[in-house]
Structure formats: C-alpha cells, structure tokens
Amino acid sequence: MKTETITVEGMSCDHCKQAVESALTNLDGVSTATVNLSEGNVDVNYDDDKVAFAHMKDAIEDQGYDVK
Numbered sequence: 001m002k003t004e005t006i007t008v009e010g011m012s013c014d015h016c017k018q019a020v021e022s023a024l025t026n027l028d029g030v031s032t033a034t035v036n037l038s039e040g041n042v043d044v045n046y047d048d049d050k051v052a053f054a055h056m057k058d059a060i061e062d063q064g065y066d067v068k
Contacts, residue, residue, distance in 0.1 A: 001031065004044045006056065009066040011037055016065070023059040027051050 008020060017035040020042055024033035029050025035042045044056060057067045 001045055002048050004046070004053065004056070005041050006044060006060070007041050007068040008035075008060055009040060009068055011035060011040060011065060013037075019063045020060055020065060023063050024056055027055055027059055030056070 011017065011020060017037055020035050021033045024030050024042065024044055027046075029047040030044060031047070032045045033042055042060075046056070060067050
C-alpha cells in the first residue's frame with residue numbers, strides 16, 4: 001500500500017469533501033481517501049498495482065475539481 005497526498009483546488013464544503021472521497025474510494029485499489037478542506041488536499045491509501053495516480057486524478061477531475 002502507498003499513501004499519496006493530492007492537492008485539490010475548488011473544494012470548500014462537506015459536499016465537496018464527500019464527492020472527492022467517494023470518487024476515490026469507488027476506484028478498485030483505493031482503501032481510504034481523507035479530504036482536509038482547510039489544507040486543500042486529500043490523503044489516499046491505495047495499492048499501486050491496482051490503481052494509477054492518473055486514474056485518481058481523473059476521478060477527482062470528473063467531480064469538477066482541479067488536481068495540482
């Protein structure tokens with residue numbers, strides 16, 4: 001398992017938090033995703049044999065947020 005902290009722009013409320021966490025945890029290989037709204041990032045625990053960073057980035061961007 002790996003842990004990645006991804007900077008995400010545009011998150012400002014609980015709905016944003018839920019949207020990003022759900023999008024990530026629905027990916028095969030992601031075990032947890034925890035958004036920190038005040039810091040504008042999400043900590044993701046995942047199996048890099050099952051999911052690539054590009055897939056996580058796409059899942060976040062599909063929710064309308066920007067990955068930096």
